[in-house]
Amino acid sequence: MAAVTIKDVWKYYGKTLAVKELNLEIKKNEFMCLLGPSGCGKSTTLRMLAGLEFISSGDIHFDDVRVNDLPPRERDIAMVFENYALYPHKTVFENLANPLKLRKMSRSEIVERVRRAAEMLEISELLNRKPGELSGGQKQRTAIGRAIVREPKVFLFDEPIAHLDAKLRSHMRGELKHLQRRLETTTVYVTHDQLEGMSMADRIAVMHEGVLQQLGTPSEIYNHPANEFVAGFVGEPPMNFLDVRLERSNEGLSVVHPAFQLTLTDAQRHLLENGNAESDTRIGIRPDNLLIESGDGGSLDIAGSIFVTEPLGGDMLIEANLDAETRVMVKTKIREMGGPGDPCRIGFDIEKLHVFNKETGVAYF
Numbered sequence: 001m002a003a004v005t006i007k008d009v010w011k012y013y014g015k016t017l018a019v020k021e022l023n024l025e026i027k028k029n030e031f032m033c034l035l036g037p038s039g040c041g042k043s044t045t046l047r048m049l050a051g052l053e054f055i056s057s058g059d060i061h062f063d064d065v066r067v068n069d070l071p072p073r074e075r076d077i078a079m080v081f082e083n084y085a086l087y088p089h090k091t092v093f094e095n096l097a098n099p100l101k102l103r104k105m106s107r108s109e110i111v112e113r114v115r116r117a118a119e120m121l122e123i124s125e126l127l128n129r130k131p132g133e134l135s136g137g138q139k140q141r142t143a144i145g146r147a148i149v150r151e152p153k154v155f156l157f158d159e160p161i162a163h164l165d166a167k168l169r170s171h172m173r174g175e176l177k178h179l180q181r182r183l184e185t186t187t188v189y190v191t192h193d194q195l196e197g198m199s200m201a202d203r204i205a206v207m208h209e210g211v212l213q214q215l216g217t218p219s220e221i222y223n224h225p226a227n228e229f230v231a232g233f234v235g236e237p238p239m240n241f242l243d244v245r246l247e248r249s250n251e252g253l254s255v256v257h258p259a260f261q262l263t264l265t266d267a268q269r270h271l272l273e274n275g276n277a278e279s280d281t282r283i284g285i286r287p288d289n290l291l292i293e294s295g296d297g298g299s300l301d302i303a304g305s306i307f308v309t310e311p312l313g314g315d316m317l318i319e320a321n322l323d324a325e326t327r328v329m330v331k332t333k334i335r336e337m338g339g340p341g342d343p344c345r346i347g348f349d350i351e352k353l354h355v356f357n358k359e360t361g362v363a364y365f
């Protein structure tokens with residue numbers, strides 16, 4: 001249970017810059033998720049915390065201890081990877097007991113710790129089996145068990161459930177979150193799956209090309225993305241982005257697109273004015289923040305047409321054309337929307353609109 005501080009950390013592999021000037025403070029007992037696409041530097045960051053990778057420059061502290069030069073075994077961390085490398089010839093019990101044996105713990109203490117961990121993970125009845133006789137989820141829990149018996153200061157997880165099937169993954173998300181709360185152990189969890197980050201983490205650090213893009217709670221990241229990258233990466237289906245112009249009119253400030261015009265709220269106008277927004281900008285709106293009506297008789301502003309509908313059980317995803325060049329994704333509860341080519345009307349929930357600088361991608365709001 002240590003706080004972890006990453007200060008001005010850079011990592012080069014030869015000439016490849018993997019992590020750029022990373023600053024991150026992970027609080028004691030916090031569940032921090034490192035989220036980002038493949039190659040963004042998540043595993044590199046985790047491996048630097050573990051001591052498996054040298055730091056090119058900067059400092060890492062566990063509480064007040066600078067750990068830059070400490071070897072992994074002296075850092076008091078436990079790591080779980082996607083391929084969890086259980087010993088195939090040892091039983092589940094022996095797999096869990098092994099890290100404790102290496103620490104020369106007494107037999108009775110080992111038995112007690114393994115018993116407690118197995119109970120927590122519901123693998124008590126599997127203790128005499130070998131990894132080859134376990135399902136994917138059971139192997140996964142065994143690997144987690146091997147990490148928790150050590151009662152480390154910090155847990156490091158690298159995509160530990162990435163290869164499980166969707167149902168088991170969703171189950172394990174809940175289990176891991178519950179377990180982390182119960183063990184109260186500082187956790188750094190790497191994933192490229194935004195749903196895992198959103199559902200489990202206290203805070204998320206979104207990374208892209210080795211650079212931290214935004215640090216915040218899942219709700220901050222989702223509702224107030226700092227830039228276009230974060231806005232597009234978090235949320236499924238992804239946010240719609242459209243190029244627009246900002247124009248003044250009698251009503252105030254408007255977003256003008258060939259297919260529609262929207263008047264912004266006063267608060268939004270202020271944010272754009274204070275940010276000296278250029279007139280060429282980009283807007284973003286999540287599929288659930290677009291409104292849709294079937295047919296052409298409704299009251300919503302924009303006349304469009306259905307491109308395709310995808311029923312998802314409770315919700316329906318609709319791709320709709322606003323004009324010949326503009327297609328948006330809408331998520332709705334409405335069950336009957338007609339089929340391809342049918343008319344529809346579309347509106348924006350203006351309060352939920354995001355506006356980005358077209359050059360830099362930085363969000364005005």
Ligand SMILES: Nc1ncnc2c1ncn2[C@@H]1O[C@H](COP(=O)(O)OP(=O)(O)OP(=O)(O)O)[C@@H](O)[C@H]1O
Pocket residue numbers: 013016017018036037038039040041042043044045192
């Ligand atoms: N041992 C290595 N030698 C050289 N380059 C490396 C090495 N490990 C990683 N890299 C490079 O560093 C960058 C970051 O890699 P990293 O493994 O941290 O990405 P990641 O975010 O974990 O991606 P993924 O989701 O695919 O696991 C990538 O450009 C990668 O090619």
Ligand SMILES: [Mg+2]
Pocket residue numbers: 042043044
């Ligand atoms: Mg990785």
